[in-house]
Amino acid sequence: MQSDKERITRLLKTAKGQLEGLLKMVEEDRYCIxxxxxxxxxxxxxxxxxxxxxxxxxxxxxHGAFGTEEQEEKISEIMLIMDKLTK
Amino acid sequence: MQSDKERITRLLKTAKGQLEGLLKMVEEDRYCIxxxxxxxxxxxxxxxxxxxxxxxxxxxxxHGAFGTEEQEEKISEIMLIMDKLTK
Amino acid sequence: MQSDKERITRLLKTAKGQLEGLLKMVEEDRYCIxxxxxxxxxxxxxxxxxxxxxxxxxxxxxHGAFGTEEQEEKISEIMLIMDKLTK
Amino acid sequence: MQSDKERITRLLKTAKGQLEGLLKMVEEDRYCIxxxxxxxxxxxxxxxxxxxxxxxxxxxxxHGAFGTEEQEEKISEIMLIMDKLTK
Numbered sequence: 001m002q003s004d005k006e007r008i009t010r011l012l013k014t015a016k017g018q019l020e021g022l023l024k025m026v027e028e029d030r031y032c033i034x035x036x037x038x039x040x041x042x043x044x045x046x047x048x049x050x051x052x053x054x055x056x057x058x059x060x061x062x063h064g065a066f067g068t069e070e071q072e073e074k075i076s077e078i079m080l081i082m083d084k085l086t087k
Numbered sequence: 088m089q090s091d092k093e094r095i096t097r098l099l100k101t102a103k104g105q106l107e108g109l110l111k112m113v114e115e116d117r118y119c120i121x122x123x124x125x126x127x128x129x130x131x132x133x134x135x136x137x138x139x140x141x142x143x144x145x146x147x148x149x150h151g152a153f154g155t156e157e158q159e160e161k162i163s164e165i166m167l168i169m170d171k172l173t174k
Numbered sequence: 175m176q177s178d179k180e181r182i183t184r185l186l187k188t189a190k191g192q193l194e195g196l197l198k199m200v201e202e203d204r205y206c207i208x209x210x211x212x213x214x215x216x217x218x219x220x221x222x223x224x225x226x227x228x229x230x231x232x233x234x235x236x237h238g239a240f241g242t243e244e245q246e247e248k249i250s251e252i253m254l255i256m257d258k259l260t261k
Numbered sequence: 262m263q264s265d266k267e268r269i270t271r272l273l274k275t276a277k278g279q280l281e282g283l284l285k286m287v288e289e290d291r292y293c294i295x296x297x298x299x300x301x302x303x304x305x306x307x308x309x310x311x312x313x314x315x316x317x318x319x320x321x322x323x324h325g326a327f328g329t330e331e332q333e334e335k336i337s338e339i340m341l342i343m344d345k346l347t348k
Binding site: 225 | 262263264266269270273274276277280281283284286287288290291292293294296297298300303304306308310311314315317318320338342345347
């Protein structure tokens with residue numbers, strides 16, 4: 001993985017902490033809107049992490065694969081990811 | 088919370104398990120695309136949970152607030168959620 | 175419709191102008207990325223218009239339906255829209 | 262543009278027709294929810310067109326740029342598009 005490992009780990013741990021909070025909120029029958037807002041906050045973190053990882057992947061891995069026998073595979077992978085993101 | 092507590096808890100636990108897996112993948116410097124796909128799978132679960140919670144919230148809480156002094160608050164809450172979803 | 179008619183009409187006309195531009199770009203075999211960026215700009219306008227219309231709908235129509243026999247219908251409509259937005 | 266020109270043109274013309282319909286609906290003060298549903302249908306078409314254009318762009322243009330002095334530019338373009346899609 002090309003992204004800043006420490007930063008990505010910190011973001012994922014925050015998301016995990018929020019998820020543990022969500023499990024507690026559900027357990028305690030907390031108000032739906034509060035749970036929904038926490039869910040959307042967690043989704044926003046994961047979205048940011050994914051954006052960063054994909055950005056750095058293209059910048060390093062895809063770029064680095066140019067002219068090597070890996071380039072075909074890299075292109076197909078990016079096409080699949082793009083298809084998911086534009087679905 | 089109005090949704091099926093067991094189902095929501097199970098889905099959130101799955102998402103949490105995936106997040107733990109993600110932390111491990113980052114720790115082990117796994118391939119970016121594999122991490123991205125796992126991230127998008129976790130996002131999909133949270134999206135489904137949020138959809139269910141909001142659906143049931145409108146069906147029960149907003150509906151139940153009709154004719155009570157809570158109705159104004161319920162309306163504003165739904166407007167804020169809708170604004171976030173359409174952003 | 176509850177929203178500012180003039181504003182919504184102006185935004186939709188801008189989107190329509192962009193769509194006409196897109197048809198021309200496709201006709202002239204313009205570069206894919208330029209077409210994609212124009213598409214995303216048009217999508218952003220439609221998203222903004224939809225956000226505004228839904229916001230004002232809840233604020234006026236749903237709110238106004240409270241205590242009338244229309245309230246059930248209004249609630250189901252919002253649930254269907256919310257389901258689409260969270261899909 | 263690499264995509265099927267006829268197909269893309271047909272889809273864009275459908276979207277344009279819907280947009281003209283939307284302008285009429287707004288003019289006639291049609292019901293908000295009907296307008297919102299038509300907006301989301303038009304957005305879905307533009308999303309599909311964008312997905313197809315980006316898919317074919319990577320498959321042809323980015324792929325074709327490998328080993329040429331265009332490859333840097335192609336990579337940066339895809340990174341910018343990816344950043345927009347993951348925002």
